[in-house]
Structure formats: structure tokens, C-alpha cells
Amino acid sequence: MNYRLDIEYDGSRYEGWQRQNRTTNTIQGKIEEVLSKMCETPIEIDGAGRTDAGVHAKGQVANVHLETEKSCEEICEYLNHYLPEDIAVQCVSEAEPRFHSRLLAKEKIYQYRILTGGHKNVFERKYVYPLQETLDIKAMKKAAEKLVGTHDFKSFCSNKKMKKSTVRTIYEIKLEEENGEIRITYRGNGFLYNMVRILTGTLIEVGRGEKMAESIDGILEAKERSGAGFTVPARGLILSEVRY
Template sequence: MNYLLTIEYEGTRYEGWQRQKKTTQTIQGKLEQVLSRMTEKEIEIDGAGRTDAGVHAKNQTASVHLAKKWDPKEILQYMNQYLPEDICVKSVEQVSERFHARLWAEGKCYSYRIGTDEQKSVFDRKFRYHLGETLDVEAMRRAAQDLVGTHDFKSFCGNPKMKKSTVRTITDIVIEESEHEIRIVYTGNGFLQYMVRILTGTLIEVGQHRRDADSMPELLERMERKFAGVTAPAEGLCLERVFYSKK
């Protein structure tokens, strides 16, 4: 039987999503450990994507094949009983045998929160990058418009040895401003390693008037990581949703 898990986690104390030999502190590792205990078999799950160390998720997804049929409610209750308090399985549903959380994903939505107050918020410090200065949001929005669409995002890829295609489609970038923070929401068909954080670091530099708002087309054409902005810190990033048209 094949199941789809929807998972929420605070990534602060974890070394990212992907299971690693050098540490037990990964989201995938914790989930597989509990599922293996429940089924008394070695279990491996397939996540929709690999969030980096320190990155959070509200609706990460993963698929898992189990040898026998389980009641989804039973899986849900068991996992949440034994998972650490900063990981929660929000839902479990049976899906088609061919379904694969990563291969069937048609898009993702990420948000990035930037604190603009002079003082760091004690309660939001794990979920917001404290920049501590105001930004030119209108300039950032102008720059973001040139990043929407289908482009080669090699300049925004954190993996210099990337051999696969670096072409991706961003369908929307929304920049919201409130009294204490700026929130950037990215929606697209997929994102490269560190791509959202590099995009954010670049847009922050635009907002600081350290980079011209109209320079994004040239930056895309250069296709070299060194020309883009800094990689924004992990704590401000959250995977909001993974999109599927069929399961």
C-alpha cells in the first residue's frame, strides 16, 4: 500500500530533510525511524524535496510504500505519538501505487520572512531573518517581475557542479510589507539548491540600493553564481505547499 504524508516541522535543530550517515538529526531520518518501529521493517520514504539545514516546512510531503494495509488514522496517531515535538504529521492518505511525492509534484510554494525592526524579535527569531533595516520594497517588486517566468536560473544555483538542467519556471513572486517585516512568497514548478535563499539575498540587495532593480535580466544571462546576491540565512525560509493535480 502506498501512502502520502503531509508533514510540518521546525527545522532549527535539524541538518535538513535528507537522511545522512553522519547524523541522526534529519527530518527524513526521524520519520523513517518511527515508521520502521511501527511496521517492524526497514522503511524508506520519498520526500517531495530536500529542505536545507535550519529550513522549516508547513506542508512538506512524502510518499511511503508499506507491505500491508494500514488505517491512515492509525499511522497518523502512531507517528505523532513517537515523533519529536518539532515534527508533526498533519495527514495521511492512501494514494495510487504509482504515486511518488517528488516525481509527481507539479509545483511548490516557499515563503521567506525578513525582520525589519531595529530590535530582533525573541519569539520570531527562529522563523525570521533579522535584517534590522527598512528596504525599498517597490524596487524589490520591480526586480522580482523580471525573475517571473521560465529562465535558466544557473546564477541562482548553489551547486556549482550541477549537471542537470537549471531551467525553472517561477509563476509568481509576491512581496508583502507590514510594520515589522517583509514576506516574500515564491511559487514555481521547482527550485534549485539554495535558489530561493539566493533570490532573496539578491532582492534584499536591490532593496538596499546596492544593486539596480533593472539588472535581473543581465544577471540571468550571465549564468554564474558569483554575480548574484548572498545566500539569505536558512531560518527565514519555509516550504508552504507542494502542488499535485493527481494522487
């Protein structure tokens, strides 16, 4: 039976979502470890998004094929009993046999939070980037408009050895400013390695006046990582939702 898992996690102390040979400290690895224990056989799951080290998720989706007599509710209860407290499975449901969390995803939504003013918030420190600078939000929105659409985003990818297509479609970039915080929401069909964090760094540089909004076209055309902005810290980023 194919099952869908809806997952949320605080990625602060993990080496990202994806299973790795050099460490067991990944979200995927922790979930597979519990499921393997439950089924008494090695289990592998597929996630919709391979979030980087330190990135959080509120709406991660995974699928897994299991042979078990447990109900969906019992699988969910078992997982949450044995998983660390910073990883939670919100729901387990039966999926179509051909459902694949990553390959069938139509849209992914990420949000990045930037603290631009006020006092630092001790309880939010793991989920916002404390920039503490005034940014030109109007210029940032102008630059964001140029990033919307289907483009080759090679300039916004940290993987220099990327062999697959770097063309992606961004449907919307929404910037909201309130109470000394800027929230940037990205909605697209997929994102490259570090892409959202580099896009955000680029928009910050526009907001600082270090780059002009008009320079975005040239950055896209150059297909050179050096032309785009810096990579913002992982802690301000969350995978909000995956749509099918």
C-alpha cells in the first residue's frame, strides 16, 4: 500500500531533509529509521522537497510503500511516539498506487522571514533572519516582478555541477512588511539548490541599494552564480505547502 505522509519539522539541528551516507542526522533518515523499526524491514520514503540543512517545513509531503496491518491512524501514532519532538507527522493517508510526492507536485510554496527592525525576539530566533536594516520594499517588489515567470535560474543555484535543466517557473513572489518584519513568499513549480535563499539575498541587495531592480534581467541572462546576491541563512526559510 502507498501512503502519503504530511510532515512538519524544525530543521535547526538537522543536516537537511535528504538521507546521507555520512550522517544519520537528517529528517528523511529519522523517519525511515522509525518506519523500518515498525515494519522490521528497511524502508525508504520519497519527499516532495529536499530542504537544506537548517530549513524548516510546515507542509512537507512524503510517500512510502508499506506492508502493514496498522491503520493510517496507528502508523501516524507510532511515528509520532518514536520521532524526535522537533519532527511531527500531521497525517497519514492512503494514496493512489502511482502517487509520488516529488514527481507529481504541481506547486511548492516557500516563505522567508527577515527581521528589519525592533528588538530581537528570543523565541523567534531560529525562524527569522535578524538583518536589522531598513530596506526599500518598493524596489524589492519591482525586482521580484522580473523574477516571476519561466526563466533559466542557473544564476540562482549553488550547485555548480548541475547537469539537469535549471529552467523553473515562479508563479508569484509576494512581499509583505509588518511590525518590523518582511515576509517573502515564493510560489513555483520547483526550486533549485539554494535557489530561494539566493533569490532572497538578491532582493535584499536591491533593498539596500547595492543592486538595481533593472539588473535582474542581466543576472538571469548571464547564468553565472557570481552575478546574483548572497545566500541568506537557512533559519529564515520554511517550506509552507506542496500542492498537487
